[in-house]
Amino acid sequence: MCVFCKIVTGEIPSYKIYEDDKFLAFLDISQTSLGHTLVIPKIHVPNIKELDSDLVGPLFNLTVNLAKKITDALDTNHFNIINNTGELAGQSVFHAHVHIIPRYPKDNLTIKFTPNKLTPEEFKNLQEKIIKSLDK
Ligand code: AMP
Ligand code: ZN
Numbered sequence: 001m002c003v004f005c006k007i008v009t010g011e012i013p014s015y016k017i018y019e020d021d022k023f024l025a026f027l028d029i030s031q032t033s034l035g036h037t038l039v040i041p042k043i044h045v046p047n048i049k050e051l052d053s054d055l056v057g058p059l060f061n062l063t064v065n066l067a068k069k070i071t072d073a074l075d076t077n078h079f080n081i082i083n084n085t086g087e088l089a090g091q092s093v094f095h096a097h098v099h100i101i102p103r104y105p106k107d108n109l110t111i112k113f114t115p116n117k118l119t120p121e122e123f124k125n126l127q128e129k130i131i132k133s134l135d136k
Contacts, residue, residue, distance in 0.1 A: 004095035008042050018066060023059060025066055028099065033109055035074045035102040039063045046094040047085045059098065067100045078103035080111060 006012040008024055015027040017037060028036040039062060045051050051059070067079045082099040084091040103109065118126070 002044060002095045003093060004038075004040050004097065005044050008040075017070075018062075022055065023062055025062075025100075032099075033102050033104060033107050035070045035100070037066065037070055037100040038097045039066060039100065040095060040097045045096045047091065048083050048096045048098075049085060051096050063098045063100060067102075070100060071102050074102050076102050076104055082111075 003012060007014045007026060016024065018025040022042055023039060024042055025037055025039045028038050030036065041051055041055055041059060063081055067081060071077060071079050080101040080103065082101060
């Protein structure tokens with residue numbers, strides 16, 4: 001059983017902040033920023049791609065609601081919502097989860113988007129490639 005499944009069953013302790021029949025939210029052990037929370041489906045799927053599409057909307061809805069409540073409680077209005085899918089994206093626990101990361105002034109956390117300079121041609125090729133796969 002994976003570590004998050006063990007948290008669901010209670011085999012491993014966690015600081016739960018929300019639970020219903022389908023989802024669980026608990027404080028991330030790393031506390032990257034104060035209030036760093038993970039929202040998970042109780043059912044084991046290795047990543048968000050494998051999650052039943054009926055659960056994707058409710059998971060995101062719950063995540064946004066919790067992000068609002070958590071940041072209210074911690075006196076900030078700022079947060080990142082992050083999902084890591086696959087090792088290259090930084091996924092280390094292979095049970096689908098979404099991170100809520102409250103942000104504070106001078107929190108020393110960097111989530112950096114480094115721009116790539118593309119030509120209009122490259123943009124067009126990229127656009128076509130992606131649009132084609134939408135039909136599949
Ligand atoms: P990711 O890198 O997106 O797979 O995130 C996995 C997260 O799970 C990391 O931020 C870890 O700190 C967190 N984590 C791992 N084990 C536990 C645990 N037992 N309780 C709470 N958080 C955990
Ligand atoms: Zn699991």
